[in-house]
Amino acid sequence: MSLFKVFSKGLYDQNPVFKQALGLCPTLAVTGSIENGLGMGIASTFVLLCSNLLVSLVRKGVPNKIRIPIYIVVIASFVTIVDLAMAGFVPDLHKSLGIFVPLIVVNCMILGRAESFAGKNNVGLSLLDGLGMGVGFTLALVVIGAIREFLGNGSLLGIPVIGAGYEPVLIMILPPGAFLTIGFVLGFFNWLENKRNA
């Protein structure tokens, strides 16, 4: 696999949300607006980079039988660090992401990359893989956040884009809107894939 491919596969071919359907819990929960999706995406990318780095560094010393608990300890530690750092340095973002930051721990995308990539590859490749997957995850969150914010609040990034006469479809920024949006978006990508393969 070429170096570029290691990075770019996360953007589309193996996009964590659209293609692998991983990390759906945070995806559904925080994508009520572009801003929240972006913040969550960046925080997750940071944790993914750190965990891929450390997992690939220690991969030869980790006994196969207990690799999962060790990966979880690594990921949980980095999430706690991100949580504390955000509370100390960017309190506003920390406030708006609230409970979702600790939830990065259970984002199976991160454990998935540790298990299927960083545990088998060297540091450089693992970082590249983490960056690609993180950017792909962030893109997915921003796309879903944009659709929901546009329909449910008539704005993009908090700036109103539809006239005042527009009655926002409130359900789109509520949990059902997240399921609806992700269903249609996944359907769209499957349709695109089928058309390409036909």
Add this chain to the structure above:
Amino acid sequence: MKDILRLGSILMLTTAVAAVGLAAVYSVTKPRIEEQKRLAIENALTLALPMVEKDAIVPAGDQSDIQYYKAYESAEKDTLVGYAYITRGAGYSSTIETMVGVDSSGKIVGLKVLDQKETPGLGTKIEEVKYGESDPWFTRQFINKPAAKVQLEKDGGSIDSITGATISSRAMTNSIAEGYHELQEAVKNQQN
């Protein structure tokens, strides 16, 4: 058996390293996090009591149920011109904590939501600042109204609730009125 011991000690080592690392990060970020909390309160106080200087506000009432502050005309602390109090109301999915400033007649002069974790995009609109504006449109409605009597329009008052977030709107509105009564109690008790 040997395997269990070996694997167990590796796991223990891993968690010990993680614990030491986390303790280090915690001790570095702790003062910063506390500083941010203090700044948030200070910022809320200047928004709640826009008419007085920062050094003319003093914390009061450690013994009472409600946390409140006294506002004086100047830093000499001679003439009392108002109070600020922190009040809490149970919202839809969280406790909504608000700092409210009142003048000596009980009229609201300023307020700021300190903490809330309501439904993103609905309940969080109690703090929403519209594009091109400088303060949240929902809380602006409270200014110049008597704190003891604020109520939603639906409940017979004059505060417009947020579409789709009546529970959050009501929780905050009612907590302001209830908080004011607690403040009056606390002030009365302190005078006795």
